[in-house]
Amino acid sequence: MKKTLTIMLLLSLLFLAGCAKVEPAVETPVETPVAVEQEIIEPVKLIVGVMPAVDAAPIFLAKEQGYFEEMGIDVEIQLFTNAQDRQSALQTGAIDGAMSDMIALVTNVQGGFDLKGTTLTDGMFPVLVRNGFEEVEDVTVAMMEVSVSNYLADEWLSNDYTVEKVYINEIPARLEMIKNGNVDMGIFPEPLATMGTLDGLEKRIFETKDGYCPDVFVFTGKAIKEKSEAIEAYHRAIDLAVEDIQGDDGLARDILIEKLKLKPEIRDLIDLPEYKLTNLPDQAYVENIIEWTSEVLGKDFDIDAESLFERKFVN
DSSP states (O other): OHHHHHHHHHHHHHHHHHHSOOOOOOOOOOOOOOOOOOOOOOOEEEEEEEOSSGGGHHHHHHHHTTHHHHTTEEEEEEEOSOHHHHHHHHHTTSSSEEEEEHHHHHHHHHTTOOEEEEEEOOOOOOEEEOTTOOOOSEEEEEEOSSSHHHHHHHHHHTTTSEEEEEEOOSHHHHHHHHHTTSSSEEEOOTTHHHHHHTTTOEEEOOOOTTSOOSEEEEEEHHHHHHSHHHHHHHHHHHHHHHHHHHHOTHHHHHHHHHHTTOOGGGGGGOOOOOOOSSOOOOHHHHHHHHHHHHHHHTOOOOOOGGGGBOGGGOO
């Protein structure tokens, strides 16, 4: 009986096991990876204007060496041969900033244009003297009226000569006046001054009394407000190029010959300035520029020295 019961129990269990519903195994779906689109951030673009002067060498070199790209900005350089065209480009917003000078900056800010100097640039302004000039007290000097050339004529020549100023805005016309012997002297930016020596003109170099060149790089107020970080990066890139030139001024000579399309024979004749890192002048120097410009234009100026600059980009 026990064996019979045991066998019946086992058969019952087997029967129940066979009737049990077996749930199919459920596979966990494998999610297909979804491609994540990464947002491509375009570098901020700055459009800057330069003049055909030695001040432009660090700007050209920073572009050539890829320093702007390293700093994460896209810089377009436009070359202007006429200061009025450069001024129009600034006022219409066609460019963000440009090489300029302290006299132009003073007159622009006084006139209500939102413009700020962010660093001085390093220029050279030799005096060219006509062939056959004999030292006399009374001299005629060609220059632009409201300009660096007029300011430097007063600083450099007024103590040794009685100067009759002849205002000629266009540099080529100014050169022709000296070549033809119609005026005794003229003040020109380097390297254009050295180009004049190829025609036999004498080049004289003077040192500025305050140690500053009255050239300045400016940005519009709109650009400073909207592209502040890019402008900061711009100045750091220029500083890298300046350090390169401080180590080898041949870099400045070569880039000027190439970009300004100058005659190669003047390469080693160009008088280069001492290129400096980002810097701005002291208040006394600026006040002197304001006073001089006010006297030349015969107007009272109501601007102060600090209103001309944005100093946060100075290293």
